[in-house]
Amino acid sequence: MEEYSFAHSSALDFPVNVRIGSLEGHHTPPPLSVLLRRPDLRHISSNISNHSDLYVTVQLWADSKPLTVPVQTAYRSFTKVRSWNEWLELPITISTLPLSSQLAITVWDLSPTDGNGARGHAIPFGGTTISLFDKENTLQKGRQKCRLHRHKAADGFSSTTTPAVRPRRRQRGVDGTSNNHAPTPEEDELERLEKLFKKHEMGEIPRVDWLDNLVFRTLEKKRQEVEASANRASKNARSDSEAEKSNADFDALEERTNREWDNEDEKFTLIIDFPRFDFPIVFTDHEYSPPPISTLMPPSSSGTINLKPPPEVQLGPGIDGTGTALDEDENAPPLIRIYDPEVGVKENPAESKHRRLVRSQRTGVLDRDLKPNAKIRDELNSIMLYGPTEELKSEEKDLVWKFRHHLTRDKRALTKFVKSVAWQDQNEARQAVQLLPKWTEIDVDDALELLGPTFDNPAVRAYAVDRLRESDDDELLLYLLQLVQALKFEKISSEADDGSTHDSSLARFLITRATKNLMLGNFLHWYLMVECDDRSPDQKDKHRKLFAKVEYDFMAELMQTSEGPERRKTLLRQGELVTILSKISKEIRFSREDRPRKAQRLKKYLADPRNDLMTFDPPLPLPLDPTVSIIGCYPEEAMVFKSSLFPLLIHLKTSDGKKYPVIFKTGDDLRQDQLVIQIISLMDRLLRKENLDLKLSPYRILATSANAGAVQFVPSMSLAAASAKYRGSILAYLKANNPDDKAHLGVRKETMDTYVKSCAGYCVITYLLGVGDRHLDNLLLAPDGHFFHADFGYILGRDPKPFAPAMKLCKEMVEGMGGSSSQHYADFKSYCFTAYTTLRKSSNLILNLFALMVDANIPDIKIEPDKAVLKVRERFHLEMSEEEAIRGFEQLIGDSVGSWAPVVIDTLHNMMQGLRA
Known part of the structure; x- marks a missing residue:
């Protein structure tokens, strides 16, 4: 199957075009009885000749308002059929069309006398209104048959009285008076055949000439039979109705005759054509930027911005938001949703008053010595068991705040307490910050939670960093990948000229520890470089600048240590090695050779003295595993894997004479694999703490850029x-x-x-x-x-x-x-x-x-x-x-x-x- 594709209407900077085809239908001249009462009808052009001159005007409307001036067809002299076959271009492009756009098309007749809806010497012969987008919000295309409403000029109102499509007729009521008759099976079949005929015209049904001719003749015969049957039924019903009216009220019948003559047997159809495109054109509106948030928003200091739901409109009972109300009036105007920038942003005065009443602002002895009874203690214990993903209810937050001094002895309670604080209240925030040092020491998992995106108070994040200071380097290495990502939630100005990160406790902590440990420094450097290299749309520019600033400060502080210059030189040599391997990998990957020839090319590149891969002097710590120092490689043992990306297998020579096989590949983002291996290593450590050694062997993975990386090869x-x-x-x-x-x-x-x-x-x-x-x-x-x-x-x-x-x-x-x-x-x-x-x-x-x-x-x-x-x-x-x-x-x-x-x-x-x- 071919892949389904479509185009957006907003991408089409072409004017709206419509082709006015022909007018189908038969006009019955008014009888003499009508002409005697209405002598002005004898001067109307269509009453004189069935092929009189008519012209067509087209105007674009939307939401009951005209969007363009009318355009009209040129003069045509008709002999047999009324056919214009003329393309009209409207002064508006498809990209600017609203979804409710519709064309008001009016066929004008000529009359020297004034009449209903007349414009100079022209009166409406009939009108029709057709939407430019269908129910699936797709632009109409191809031939369209529009029902013409006699003696009416087309209107472009949302609830138009001249629709191009005849509405579905309802069944006759029990009393037999109010509703139209239901469509007959013949009419349903004719409608189905019409749809198939349109698909045939659009090329969606293969053409078979001899079979098509048979079908067309049968279809035309069927249409004539159905129309004749409908006309006879309409005449019989009308004659019965008029006979009843003549017996009941002769004056009413005479009044109808004196009105403008309207022959209900006449059914005219206007054939028009829309442009055809290779793909469906789906409506897409211009996406405006969100409205500005109220400047009265209270200052946030603990991530409470995301805790309130976004503004939303609550609809009343029986309202579905599409313009229909309780009475199911199809002509009811659509509902207009109004954005209130204060909803969900500005503090709710009722909630603020409730908080002041329920939450004691006292700092005296009574508040500090307050202890829960047995029932409340059970409720608090159940709250302490909540996981990091569970939100606290308002009553639970009030309960935690009330017994905050009592909960300082429970290390599980700190994260719940921080979530319970109304940080926009300066008095409450000050009390919370003063209480943090009194809390018992929390676990590492709670410290990591406090560094997440929902906590932005600097004091809270600094407290979490202080807890991480107690972790050794091996444990910190297990969380380093996440801690680098947590820098995105720090308040680090990416526009500062001095490049300082002293305003971030987490950044200073990582830099300080990385300068003292080779392993931490190695992986912090590469984690930061990968984030700086990521230029995909999902990586924000401010984040790239942030990581670049942290990397700059790391290098600056590294140079202040005694071993700093040598370590910085080592990192630069690692970067050169990765750059050379990336270049070789790309050349082999894009070369149009078979795999054996690719392998020979790889061995040649590795042995080339210009690439400087045969010998590393002094030994170079491997970026993938800094505990391993490499002094060269074995070109003759290199290999290219059978894969779409053609990864390279290179055997490196270690300083102790062993081989360290490494897979290097480009064109693939290894950060997801790197994350999984890191979690597996962490879980292995957690299991070993419980004396459960499951012989896990997580191999090493290091992403060296957003689309390249190295993987340890395990035989x-x-x-x-x-x-x-x-x-x-x-x-x-x-x-x-x-x-x-x-x-x-x-x-x-x-x-x-x-x-x-x-x-x-x-x-x-x-x-x-x-x-x-x-x-x-x-x-x-x-x-x-x-x-x-x-x-x-x-x-x-x-x-x-x-x-x-x-x-x-x-x-x-x-x-x-x-x-x-x-x-x-x-x-x-x-x-x-x-x-x-x-x-x-x-x-x-x-x-x-x-x-x-x-x-x-x-x-x-x-x-x-x-x-x-x-x-x-x-x-x-x-x-x-x-x-x-x-x-x-x-x-x-x-x-x-x-x-x-x-x-x-x-x-x-x-x-x-x-x-x-």
């Missing part, structure tokens, strides 16, 4: 390759690499233990992160039994394949454990339950890390940034008890093993890979 084999090589048996692969005849299943105990634990760990983690697009090619297995996932292009529940399971646990993985009835499989499930319940206890930390990434340019987060944290929270099932969560996860394992969808997905994927090969 392994995909489950698809292992199954193909060992005849569908993962167990055979493990036996071949780790044989032990004395051990169960013939595999070394340590290897099987590593395999089972790593399978459990990655099953739980990839489920929590909602990793999608899982197939046997991105499930990898190392020879020592380490199982791990690769390629995290889909997370948070997104998956390109339908019916994908929530957790990837295929039959090949279970078969490697000895089957679903083996003890290893039972151990696997036990590890899954323990890991899941352990990570649920640290859910707040993980959720807060994702909350700090809502403004990051991560593909699967920026799709719905407001729902990213909720998608992760759903998979923790925090509303369940631990026993319920374990039962639910056990059910999930059973569904994943017995699901047919993964088998179909893997089969289709293998077929596609075979076709690509």
Whole structure:
């Protein structure tokens, strides 16, 4: 199928054109009885000849107002049929048309005498009004048949009396008097054929000349029969009605005769044509900038701007906002919504008074010694259990504020207390800031929450940074990616000339710690450089300037240390290395050679002395892993992968004589993969704290720009390759690499233990992160039994394949454990339950890390940034008890093993890979 496409009306700077075609219909001259009473009718041109001269005027209207002056057709002398075949151009472009635009088209007759609606010597022969946009807001195109209303000039009102389309007739009422008769089946069939005939004219139905001629003759005959039948029915009904009127009221009938003659049997249709386009033209209006917010907005100091809902209009009962009211009057004017800039922004005086009455502003002994009773204590405990995504109700905020001094002993209560403060109230804000130092020490997850986008008070953010100062460098490295993103929520002026970031406690903290630690300095530098390099529309210019300023201050402070100049030179050398590799990768990627020739070209580039990649003197800390110093590379072992982006595999030579294989590729944003690996590393640390080592092996990923990066290569084999090589048996692969005849299943105990634990760990983690697009090619297995996932292009529940399971646990993985009835499989499930319940206890930390990434340019987060944290929270099932969560996860394992969808997905994927090969 061809991809569906369309154009926007706002992009068409062409004038509105309409082609006036012909007038169809038969005119019956007035009888002598009428001419005797109305001698002026004998001078009207159409009453003298059926081919008299007529002309047409067209005017554009919208919202019951004319938008243009009328344009009219040139003079035409008719002999047989009234046909103009003339294009009229209106003085307005399509891009400026409102949605309610409609054309008022009037056919004018000639009369030397004055008449109803006359303009000089012209009187209306008939009029019609047609909308330029249909019900789907698409511009009308092609031929249109417009019903002509006799003796009426077209009006362009919103509730026009001269519509081009005949309204659907209603059924006759029970009394047989009020409603029109329902359309007959013949009329319905004729209407359907007319629509098909129009599609044929538009080229949407293939043309077959001999068959088309038969259909056209049949259609014309059918139309004549239907019209004759309708005329006879109309005559009979009118004659009966007039007979009744003559018997009842002869004067009323005579009055009707004396009025302007109107033959109801006449049905005229005006044929017009609109321009035809290759694609549908969909209406799009100009998007105006939002109206200015009231200057009376109170100063914000804690992120309460986003806590109030945006302004909205509440509609009354029976009103749907489309212009219809209780009486269902179709002609009722549309409702006009008025924007009030004070709604949701300016402080509500009722709420302000309520707060002053309910919340005590006292600072005396009574307020400090206030303690909750048992019932209130239970309510406070339930509030303390709220997660970071739950909003506090107004009553809950009042309760937390009232017992704020009592809650200073509870470290969980600080984030709830900060959310409860009305920061626009200066007195209340001052009391809250004075209370912060008295609070007991909070956990790191709460500190990270206070650095999120909903908290902008400098004192609160500084308090959170003080808590982070107690973390060691290894722990801080786990959160560094999110802390760099949290700089977007700091009050750092990106326009300052001196480039100082002293007004940001977080920026100063990161710079100070990064200058003292090589690892932190290395990754802070690259995280900042990637954000500065991102010039996509999703990255705001002010954020790029902010990150550039932090990078400048980091370099400036680094130069003040004794090792600063040497470290700065190292970072510059790393940048040169990445630049050279990026250039080589792009040249190989875009070269029109087969893969073997690309590999030869890569080896030639690496060995070229001009690229200076053979030897690094002095040794260079690897950007991907600064603990590893590289002194050169092995050009002869380089390789180009079979992929659309042709990633490069380069074996680097370390200072201790070992090889460090690295994959480098361009054309792909690795920041999402980098985020997933960072979360996996964090979860591994959390599990190890609980003495649960699941043998996770998160390889290293570093994005070096917005479309390039490096990945640590781990020697392994995909489950698809292992199954193909060992005849569908993962167990055979493990036996071949780790044989032990004395051990169960013939595999070394340590290897099987590593395999089972790593399978459990990655099953739980990839489920929590909602990793999608899982197939046997991105499930990898190392020879020592380490199982791990690769390629995290889909997370948070997104998956390109339908019916994908929530957790990837295929039959090949279970078969490697000895089957679903083996003890290893039972151990696997036990590890899954323990890991899941352990990570649920640290859910707040993980959720807060994702909350700090809502403004990051991560593909699967920026799709719905407001729902990213909720998608992760759903998979923790925090509303369940631990026993319920374990039962639910056990059910999930059973569904994943017995699901047919993964088998179909893997089969289709293998077929596609075979076709690509």
